[in-house]
Amino acid sequence: MTNTVIADNAVAKVLYGMQIAYDNALQPDIQASTLSLATYPDNLRLFAVADSNGDGGSDFLWQDRNTNEVVLWTRDGTTIKSKTVVASPAAGFTAVAAYDV
Secondary structure: OEEEEEEEEOOOOEEEEEEEEOOOOOOOOOEEEEEEEEEOOOOEEEEEEEOOOOOOOOEEEEEEOOOOOEEEEEEEOOEEEEEEEEEOOOOOOOOOOOOOO
């Protein structure tokens, strides 16, 4: 079995994809491999990872700490395909989750 986990290294400002492989018995020999997916600037805060374009891969939703805009990064594997502002909430609102984007 394999699962993919997105890990955020907030110190280095890097998102990693971690593919975790294990057998059905959850043996102690669980293996994980990491792959750098994206680097990001200090002003962005990741709040959701979801498949926003129906391609089966996860995309990243950020909130800009300076402008408060919600920005969608679509990706194809390790390549960021586009960066699009999808919402501009009023000051004081914080994006916390996304579902069925």
